[in-house]
Amino acid sequence: MTYYTCIKIDEEYLFSNVRPNQVVDSYIVIDYMTSAPPFEVVIAGGQRMPPIEIDDLTKRYGDLAANDAVTFDIESGEIFGYLGPNGAGKTTTIRLLLGLIKPTAGTAHVLGANIRNRRALTEAKANIGYLPDTLGFEERLTGNQILDYFARMRGDERREELLDLFRPPLEKPVETYSSGNKRMLGIVQAFMHDPDLVIMDEPTAGLDPLKQDRLHQFLETERNAGTTIFLSSHVLSEVQRICDRVGIIRAGKLAALENVENLLTRSGKDVWVRLDDPVEDARFRTDDMIDVEVTDATIQFTYTGDVKTLLAHLVQFEVADVDIGDPQLDDIFKHYYGDEGGTENAPATGIEEDTTAEAE
Amino acid sequence: MTAILRLESRKRIRSSVVLVVVFALLSALYFSMFPSIEEDIEALMEGFPDFFFDLFGIEALHTIEGFIAAEIYSFFWVVLVGIYFSYVGAGLIAGDIRGRKMDLTLSNPVSRESVVLQKVAGLWVPLVVLNVGVAVIVYVGALVIGEHINPVAITMVHLLSVPYLLVCATIGLVASVVLDRARSARATALSLVFVLWLLDGVSQLDPEFEWAGVLSPSRYYDETAILVREEYAYFDAVILVGAFLVLLGVATVVFTRRDI
Numbered sequence: 001m002t003y004y005t006c007i008k009i010d011e012e013y014l015f016s017n018v019r020p021n022q023v024v025d026s027y028i029v030i031d032y033m034t035s036a037p038p039f040e041v042v043i044a045g046g047q048r049m050p051p052i053e054i055d056d057l058t059k060r061y062g063d064l065a066a067n068d069a070v071t072f073d074i075e076s077g078e079i080f081g082y083l084g085p086n087g088a089g090k091t092t093t094i095r096l097l098l099g100l101i102k103p104t105a106g107t108a109h110v111l112g113a114n115i116r117n118r119r120a121l122t123e124a125k126a127n128i129g130y131l132p133d134t135l136g137f138e139e140r141l142t143g144n145q146i147l148d149y150f151a152r153m154r155g156d157e158r159r160e161e162l163l164d165l166f167r168p169p170l171e172k173p174v175e176t177y178s179s180g181n182k183r184m185l186g187i188v189q190a191f192m193h194d195p196d197l198v199i200m201d202e203p204t205a206g207l208d209p210l211k212q213d214r215l216h217q218f219l220e221t222e223r224n225a226g227t228t229i230f231l232s233s234h235v236l237s238e239v240q241r242i243c244d245r246v247g248i249i250r251a252g253k254l255a256a257l258e259n260v261e262n263l264l265t266r267s268g269k270d271v272w273v274r275l276d277d278p279v280e281d282a283r284f285r286t287d288d289m290i291d292v293e294v295t296d297a298t299i300q301f302t303y304t305g306d307v308k309t310l311l312a313h314l315v316q317f318e319v320a321d322v323d324i325g326d327p328q329l330d331d332i333f334k335h336y337y338g339d340e341g342g343t344e345n346a347p348a349t350g351i352e353e354d355t356t357a358e359a360e
Numbered sequence: 361m362t363a364i365l366r367l368e369s370r371k372r373i374r375s376s377v378v379l380v381v382v383f384a385l386l387s388a389l390y391f392s393m394f395p396s397i398e399e400d401i402e403a404l405m406e407g408f409p410d411f412f413f414d415l416f417g418i419e420a421l422h423t424i425e426g427f428i429a430a431e432i433y434s435f436f437w438v439v440l441v442g443i444y445f446s447y448v449g450a451g452l453i454a455g456d457i458r459g460r461k462m463d464l465t466l467s468n469p470v471s472r473e474s475v476v477l478q479k480v481a482g483l484w485v486p487l488v489v490l491n492v493g494v495a496v497i498v499y500v501g502a503l504v505i506g507e508h509i510n511p512v513a514i515t516m517v518h519l520l521s522v523p524y525l526l527v528c529a530t531i532g533l534v535a536s537v538v539l540d541r542a543r544s545a546r547a548t549a550l551s552l553v554f555v556l557w558l559l560d561g562v563s564q565l566d567p568e569f570e571w572a573g574v575l576s577p578s579r580y581y582d583e584t585a586i587l588v589r590e591e592y593a594y595f596d597a598v599i600l601v602g603a604f605l606v607l608l609g610v611a612t613v614v615f616t617r618r619d620i
Contacts, residue, residue: 100466101619118616122471130467136460138367152363153468189464 049112050075051197051228056106059092066092068252074230079223081243082232089252090232091133094201111197126154129190129198135182143170143185155193162188165218179206200231204238216242267332268304270325276318361470368482376486380493390431391501415561417584424507425587433583439557442528443550449532450549452479455542462620472616483529491518517586523600524581528553530607537615
């Protein structure tokens with residue numbers, strides 16, 4: 001095989017020993033000149049490729065579409081939350097991205113590797129960490145032996161550092177582990193080779209609240225250090241707290257793709273007002289208020305307009321107390337599920353048919 | 361990239377040692393019986409119908425070679441060890457997929473081909489432990505009761521059984537990549553190995569039906585011929601190696617194409 005001595009990015013020679021089609025620091029080598037050293041390598045438009053590009057990805061089991069033309073990108077250095085109820089198709093997307101199952105149509109690129117190209121995907125995995133929803137460890141081995149096993153395949157330069165944060169009982173066989181300890185061992189193996197991309201399926205399942213907080217903090221630190229994190233969750237507060245962007249999947253289809261902040265802005269503010277005396281409803285209510293609930297002198301509603309306008313409106317009344325806050329993603333979630341289906345029983349049927357998909 | 365090979369090898373140690381102990385106990389039993397029944401063996405043989413000897417390929421039962429071939433190799437080695445290998449082979453893939461171990465294994469930069477090959481390569485442990493262990497037990501056991509068996513014949517009876525056992529293992533492996541449950545893969549593989557052995561034995565009873573056993577792996581491994589007549593069928597061994605490679609190829613191709 002011919003190796004080329006260096007790669008030129010932004011007028012600087014940065015990498016040596018590259019070859020065509022290789023992905024180098026998220027750039028893909030597409031052409032090269034061999035006329036005179038130092039050899040120049042042309043990179044794809046000088047553009048950094050997103051760590052994950054999903055394009056019309058579809059997986060069918062008979063008539064059932066576990067993933068139906070799912071399309072989105074995950075940007076470098078973000079925490080992306082993939083949100084949906086159990087059985088919506090989150091795990092299917094993740095397993096497609098890892099090449100465990102084959103797409104029926106469409107494709108995706110993970111760290112530049114097409115998931116339909118087994119060889120390229122296998123190579124890319126050296127730089128990917130994966131925490132599955134169900135952790136199938138070799139039960140008779142101890143935690144240490146399991147980590148040794150994975151270390152032989154992809155390295156463990158950050159093992160000790162991670163074991164300071166997450167402390168499974170390493171001397172004991174995994175069959176004696178609690179689900180929280182298994183999850184911690186899973187987190188250590190997912191990050192110990194210092195991957196550029198980490199894919200986590202329900203990462204906090206089985207962790208106690210303290211460990212969940214520790215994981216959330218750790219993920220933010222990793223994100224700030226440049227690692228891209230793709231996590232699936234049905235826990236809305238978790239996604240709300242740590243994710244930069246969120247994709248909501250419902251019955252195999254991507255229902256929304258938003259910045260968490262936009263999602264919160266677009267869905268308005270939760271407002272709670274207590275007045276000194278009850279007030280006439282028609283006088284208080286404006287067009288920007290929805291879901292208004294009045295109990296005596298206390299009024300609760302979702303405000304979809306500008307907060308300044310709301311404040312200007314409120315000062316006309318004798319306000320005893322007021323609370324304006326972001327809505328729970330839970331409410332937004334319901335909003336998406338309610339809208340998309342069109343009918344009231346849509347969410348229920350959606351979840352039922354998805355449960356069969358999860359059984360695959 | 362030998363992490364999987366190491367792990368698989370390690371997982372095979374315990375059962376291999378247990379099987380050697382079983383063979384040691386069986387051999388002790390038979391070797392202690394041999395001197396007392398050596399004289400009466402003709403009378404004993406008359407009590408059995410002829411097809412019994414044809415079925416197991418038994419001959420020259422009055423010699424230590426014939427006796428060992430019949431008592432230890434005809435049944436315990438060919439059938440039980442064959443079934444053990446098919447059982448292990450059947451557990452290599454299906455169990456890992458169902459238990460979600462395969463998800464974690466394949467999250468490493470390792471190809472599916474490599475996973476299959478390393479798992480099969482891990483069978484070196486039972487192959488070496490059993491073949492060396494049982495060969496030594498049989499040779500020493502014969503010496504202890506004052507008999508002598510040609511060490512070359514013992515070596516060959518084990519060496520030529522390696523391709524046979526590998527074919528049994530890959531029958532299990534194919535079941536393991538095709539079927540979803542380890543339990544059904546194991547049941548299928550060990551029944552298949554047993555039925556094929558039976559078919560080989562029964563078909564030899566009547567020359568007209570001898571062709572029926574041509575697909576049986578045991579047709580290409582004749583322990584009695586090796587021990588009693590010192591005939592070493594190298595070409596048959598080559599056929600078995602070929603069958604092993606074909607089955608391994610089929611299993612690998614199926615595994616690389618299927619959903620996990």
